Amino acid sequence: MSTTETASLFDNLETLSTTQLLAGMNQLDQTVPLAVQKALPQLEALIEATVARLREGGRLFYIGAGTSGRLGILDASECPPTFGVPQGLVVGLIAGGDSAIRKAVENAEDDAEQAWRDLSAHDINAKDVVVGIAASGRTPYVIGGLEQARQHGLTTGCIVCNAGSKVAAAAEFPVEVVTGPEFVTGSTRMKAGTAQKLALNMLSTATMIRLGRVKGNKMVDMQLTNAKLVDRGERMLMDELGIEQDKAAELLQRHGSVRAALAAHNGQ
Incomplete structure (x- = not known):
């Protein structure tokens, strides 16, 4: 069993007060940055590869399902206004298509062929980078997309929250942020989701800084939209x-x- 699916360290949650619930969640949340810290060397390797490809004219694609897919879309959507890059340089794709951003699409993540079809709609090529996001590390949509991308010569990476996963095995540059059991057993939108958000923040921000999109510590290319x-x-x-x-x-x-x-x- 993956560590994200193991039993919570807390039990009888329905008997706890709000104060106790918040304290427990906060206690576990404090372990997430330490888990991310352990993965920094892996994250550095992925960032260096991404920077190299984008300098050659490539793009960065995120693929994921459920919460993981939504986090990728969030990170991608924030790059143009924050760093002034063109729409389409960073692209987030989610199993089930755009309707899955707001509402779960049943079984969409189980189609191992769909991610490559989704990527192909963007004229994917060997200069591009594909990063799979999957807390469990076993999502077929992500595994299939990474395998196909790698077979076609693309640079591949991933962000997962279990060690030794199939998603990590499919990626050239895996990032494994092992977050352990959730407060509510198996609810990976919690600690695992937080870890993925932190890793994505680092990936996109460090990449854009390396590409010259920040001067000093300021977003000098941000879009002046409000x-x-x-x-x-x-x-x-x-x-x-x-x-x-x-x-x-x-x-x-x-x-x-x-x-x-x-x-x-x-x-x-």
């Missing part, structure tokens, strides 16, 4: 250039991004 982000951009320019807000606002409006405004001001 008032909060415009204000953030103005403050970046004020801090970087030592100018007043009205001047920063004028620069940002004229040039459309923090990076472009900095380059124009510095005569680049």
Whole structure:
């Protein structure tokens, strides 16, 4: 039995008070960053491979089912507004298609052929990277997708929460974040989901930094799509250039991004 399916360390949950329930969940959640820490060397190898492929013009694809698939879609959807990359550079695919984002599609994860069909719809090629996300490490949709991708010469990685899984065996660059039993037995949207979110944060953020999408510690390529982000951009320019807000606002409006405004001001 996989460790994510083993019995919870807590029992008789229905008899516990809200205070006790929260304390128990929080106690287990504190173990997740330590599990991620142990997987950092594996994550580093995957990031280095991803950076290399994206520099060659490749793309990053996430494939997963259920919570894992939704986490991949979340991470992919946040890359364009955060780092200013084009739509389609990072793509999240979920078993069952877009309708499965909001509502479970029964048995979709059991089709070992569908992931490659989903990837093929995006004209997948050997420059691309496919990362499978599966807490259990045994999801057929993910295993089949990784196997097909590897056979076609693509770089493959995965994020799983059990050791020695079939998903990890199918990936060239496996990342195994072993989170152990859940508070509610088998509910991998909890600790395992948190671990996957942390790993995905690291994968996409470190990749984008390595690709030059961050300057100093600032998101200079972020899309200025609302008032909060415009204000953030103005403050970046004020801090970087030592100018007043009205001047920063004028620069940002004229040039459309923090990076472009900095380059124009510095005569680049």
